[in-house]
Amino acid sequence: MPTLAEEILGGPAGSYVDRAVDHGFAHDGTGVLALEAWQQMGMDAPAAPDRLAMIFDHITPANTGTTATLQAELRVFAKKTGMYFSDGGGGICHQIMSEGRVLPGEVVVGADSHSCTMGAFGAFATGVGATDMAAIWASGLTWFRVPETLAIRLEGHLSGAAEAKDAALAYVRDLGMDGGTYRALEFIGDGAGSLSMEDRLTLSNMAVEAGAKAGMFYADETTRSFLAGYGHDVAVQQQTDPRYETEVTLDLSDVVPLVTPPHRVDRAVPVEKYAGIVLDQVFVGTCTNGRFGDLERFGRMVRGKQVKVRTIVVPASRAVLAQCIASGVLSWIVDAGCTVGPPGCGPCLGAHMGVLGEGEVALSTANRNFRNRMGVGAEYYLASPQTAAASALAGAIASPEDVYER
Amino acid sequence: MNGRGHAVCLGADIDTDVIIAGRYLRTKDRSVWAARVLEDLDPSLAARLQGAVIVAGSNFGCGSSREQAPVALREAGVIAVIAPSFARIFFRNAINVGLPVIEAEGVPCAGGEEIAFSLDEHWVEAGGMRIPFRPLSPKMQEILAAGGLVSFWRARE
Numbered sequence: 001m002p003t004l005a006e007e008i009l010g011g012p013a014g015s016y017v018d019r020a021v022d023h024g025f026a027h028d029g030t031g032v033l034a035l036e037a038w039q040q041m042g043m044d045a046p047a048a049p050d051r052l053a054m055i056f057d058h059i060t061p062a063n064t065g066t067t068a069t070l071q072a073e074l075r076v077f078a079k080k081t082g083m084y085f086s087d088g089g090g091g092i093c094h095q096i097m098s099e100g101r102v103l104p105g106e107v108v109v110g111a112d113s114h115s116c117t118m119g120a121f122g123a124f125a126t127g128v129g130a131t132d133m134a135a136i137w138a139s140g141l142t143w144f145r146v147p148e149t150l151a152i153r154l155e156g157h158l159s160g161a162a163e164a165k166d167a168a169l170a171y172v173r174d175l176g177m178d179g180g181t182y183r184a185l186e187f188i189g190d191g192a193g194s195l196s197m198e199d200r201l202t203l204s205n206m207a208v209e210a211g212a213k214a215g216m217f218y219a220d221e222t223t224r225s226f227l228a229g230y231g232h233d234v235a236v237q238q239q240t241d242p243r244y245e246t247e248v249t250l251d252l253s254d255v256v257p258l259v260t261p262p263h264r265v266d267r268a269v270p271v272e273k274y275a276g277i278v279l280d281q282v283f284v285g286t287c288t289n290g291r292f293g294d295l296e297r298f299g300r301m302v303r304g305k306q307v308k309v310r311t312i313v314v315p316a317s318r319a320v321l322a323q324c325i326a327s328g329v330l331s332w333i334v335d336a337g338c339t340v341g342p343p344g345c346g347p348c349l350g351a352h353m354g355v356l357g358e359g360e361v362a363l364s365t366a367n368r369n370f371r372n373r374m375g376v377g378a379e380y381y382l383a384s385p386q387t388a389a390a391s392a393l394a395g396a397i398a399s400p401e402d403v404y405e406r
Numbered sequence: 407m408n409g410r411g412h413a414v415c416l417g418a419d420i421d422t423d424v425i426i427a428g429r430y431l432r433t434k435d436r437s438v439w440a441a442r443v444l445e446d447l448d449p450s451l452a453a454r455l456q457g458a459v460i461v462a463g464s465n466f467g468c469g470s471s472r473e474q475a476p477v478a479l480r481e482a483g484v485i486a487v488i489a490p491s492f493a494r495i496f497f498r499n500a501i502n503v504g505l506p507v508i509e510a511e512g513v514p515c516a517g518g519e520e521i522a523f524s525l526d527e528h529w530v531e532a533g534g535m536r537i538p539f540r541p542l543s544p545k546m547q548e549i550l551a552a553g554g555l556v557s558f559w560r561a562r563e
Contacts, residue, residue: 129499178465
């Protein structure tokens, strides 16, 4: 029987297919080059603007005149074409796409490497570069090599202060930075079913850190009920004993709070190993961990206390920010001494706000700790929102198990 | 399509942040990328890439989808990149911007010696050996032969 990727792309692993793209999106980073390619291609109007989105999230609001000018041209283009447009402050492209836009079984292509995030809905979602996106604008289509599938069987349940992020850091460590190259990951097993939609988004998000093309969950009752909240009535996807190239197992009950030290994403170890490392900054946000549940878990831990290090919290979208305000979570965070930034993803890539100085050490809930990414000569550790909270309160890397209350 | 150039050896897991740092992306001026390519790995590398064939370790181009990475290498004068494996978005981007990428195992690299390759006959010649590699898909070969996806598209219209 076919894998989820084979089923959606409509061909066996190894074959090449041309597929209509249900959602094609770009952001202010990749959109600039995509627009240039589009102009060089001599194109005028997109084939299917209702399937396209332009979402400003990387450097928003614009930090310099140069950035503002590049964004202005892109904004005019996006509005003229009639594609969905979200200006700076609306949120991160992957978060906005997850707020009731992407449905199970769809083909989703984003001009951003973390476009694999939408696999959490049982969609085939993957990242491409700018010129591929321009061709998608032009034709509504793109080509794929149908990937082989590596299954990650999740068993047990997360416990204590361990979260989906820790499970994500664990599977990327187990596979290695190129363990999933060219492949689709399928998260299967009872443990997968036990995860919330937000948890699944975190796991799917990091598939690309293992080199994978996609990171997919089967749509189930959890997916159905999440999307029903946005007015969609979707069917569950049946798993039918597919041909997996490889299958590995991750027992969620064994997962503990982890930290991934600089500068590789596949070296996660228990937080205790680096406990006590003094921090210059803590950053909570990104397409991995900037959702409401993330900020709520972080907020619950810092509530009524004071952080001991500069701490930047960036909600993943305006909807997340609004939910934080309505629920009081934002007050917990602000009252604890954190700085709250406008929805977006600037600090993660060292592009905008929260950039680190030379020699500075930070802990971040992002997905990537590559050398100089968040600031030249800086070092940063990847961890969960709760590990970020414990560390912010201590001013040094600390385990959330010490602060965690059931 | 055949080519030859001097070998520049790089390690495994070279990510796109290292190929061209995020701080240089806020421009469309390709000369900036050519001058800053691989700066965080070795600032002297950019000047040695004119006419170079890069021989790298596995997982070349991992990380961000930034197309500026293959563009920067091409603009700096790189003729081709050879590695046992590539991150898939980089691989696709490289073909789309007309930079040949060759997936080949066991290509020796000392640095500075001449390396030749044939994209039509699917071999690399290095260190006195001729090493075969798996050809690109027919569509990728067409895109590369056109000089990239923009030219491929224009020729198609």
